[in-house]
Amino acid sequence: MKKCGKKLIGLLMAAAMVSTMALSGCKEKAPETTAAETKAQTEAEQNTPEAAGTESAGGESQAQADGKDPNRLIKIGFLFSNVISTxxxxxxxxxxxxxxxxxxxxxxxxxxxxxxxxxxxxxVMREYINDGCEIIVGTSFDYLDYMLALADEYPDIAFINGSGYETKDNLSVYIAKLEQGRYLTGMMAGELTEVDKIGYCSSIPFPDPIKQLNGFAAGVAATNPDAKVVTLWSNSFNDPTTDALCANTLIDQGCDLICIDLSSSAVAQVCEERGVKFIGSSVDMREFAPTQQLTSNCWTWGPWMAKQVEAVREGNFKGAWCELDINDGAISLADYSDAVPQNVIDMIEEQKQKFMDGEEVFVGPLYDNTGKLRVPEGESLTGEAANSMQWFLPNVIDNWADKPVD
Incomplete structure (x- = not known):
């Protein structure tokens, strides 16, 4: 028998919201492993003094102390805001x-x-609870208010949502430092563009997509200071018609490589049809651009969620605001295509290790594209500040007509 192994829809809607985030806690480092390795690691952790501290005086787990069978069937209900296949x-x-x-x-x-x-x-969440689900997993910022209300009503249910800013004792929110993966693909784009003009199709100009764009732009600047990142906003996370229009516009403007922060496959298909290099998002999109995809930023939540399931099973689940990173296995790149030279791969892997060792993406001095100093020399931008960005790095042509002035 197996033991539990060890869009971003979530918008940080404004700096005021972000400032309410509980930035402490939930920085468990679960390396990206195979299922067997994850299983072994989780079992080892359960035998540590810290794990033993969750047991009652009689040696029982908290779940046993509460009268719950730790080997019980745990039901988990997932809610998706879109059709998975699209x-x-x-x-x-x-x-x-x-x-x-x-x-x-x-x-x-x-x-x-x-x-x-x-x-x-x-x-749907109430139906899940009535059917015996102990864990409710949401995948949209739009679910959070309803989860917060239900968390008060059902304190014995664990709620988990993929994005947001507010937590409860029985409600966790998870996001990730997606700028790490964006930086790595930015390095690749800077090396492989032949015209120093890279297209970036993004969703809605809120802090998290802006943070990802700036992460990509920082990676571009690291390998090609002359390159520009031309950005178009679709104002949606998944609108294939508008996404395709953005891609065609950027290609018509002379961009020879396109990266996306979108959930549709439309841009991948346009790049494949027009013979333009492409970098995907969220999952491997090679099936839509088999000859043009260089790699894809991939987000992985399973190992972290498995740890939450085990916490519920043992009776020690604690709601927290969780920012996962490359060490949690949440951020990776899909297989590189043959068009990516080995020296570029080696450079990316070297930078990946630096991130794993604690290096940050946004390190000063950093100026925005109006010339304003945003991060002084010797400082880095992390946490709340990184998650409330409404400005762009100097190499970004942002095309945001209603950009706020600060």
Missing amino acids: DAWAQTHENARLYLEENCENVETFKVENIAGGADCER
């Missing part, structure tokens, strides 16, 4: 759901797709 962000969470089924003992998962925030998502 949305890359949703697919990352479907991969996590499948990971739990494969790597956790005595779990049963359920899913409902295409559920918008509002009364409908609350209805």
Whole structure:
């Protein structure tokens, strides 16, 4: 029997919201491992003094002390805001759901797709609870208010949401330092552009997409100070028609490489049709651009979610705001295509190790594209400040008509 192994829809809606984040805690370092390695690591952790501290005086786990069988079947309900097969962000969470089924003992998962925030998502969550689910997993910022209310009503249920800013004792929010992966692909783009003009198709100019764009731009600048990152905003996370229009516009403007922060496959298909190099997002998009994809930024939530399941099983789940990173296995790159030279791969792997050793993406001095100093020399931008960005690095042509002035 197996023991539990060890879009971004989540918008940090404004700096004021971000300032409410509980930035402490939930920095568990779960390396990206195979299922067997993850299982072994989790079992080892359960035998540490820290794990023993969760047991009652009689040697029981907290779950046993509360009268719960630690070997019980745990039901987990997932809510998806889009149809999984057409949305890359949703697919990352479907991969996590499948990971739990494969790597956790005595779990049963359920899913409902295409559920918008509002009364409908609350209805589904209540149905899950009435059907015996101990864990509710949401994948949209739009679910958070309803989760917060239900968390008060059902203190014995664990709620987990993929994005947001507010937590409860029984509600965790998770995001990731996606700028790490963006930086790595930015380095690649800077090396492989032949015209020093790189296109970037993004969703909505809120802090998290801006943070990812700036991470990409920082990577570009590290390998090619002359290159520009021309950005178009689709004002949606998944609008294939607008996404394709953005891609065609950037290509028509002379960009010879396109990176995306979108959930549709439209840009990948345009790049494949027009013979333009492409970097994907959320999952490996090679099936849509088999000859043009260089790599893809991939987000992985399964190992972290497995640890939350085990915490619920043992009775010690604690809600927290969790910012995962490359050491958690949440951030990786898809297989490189043959068009990526070995020296570029080696450079990326070297930088990846630096991130694993604690190096930050946004290190001063950093100026924005108006010339304003944003990060002084000797300082770095992390946490709340990084997650409230509304400015762009100097090599970004942002095309944001309503950009706020500060």
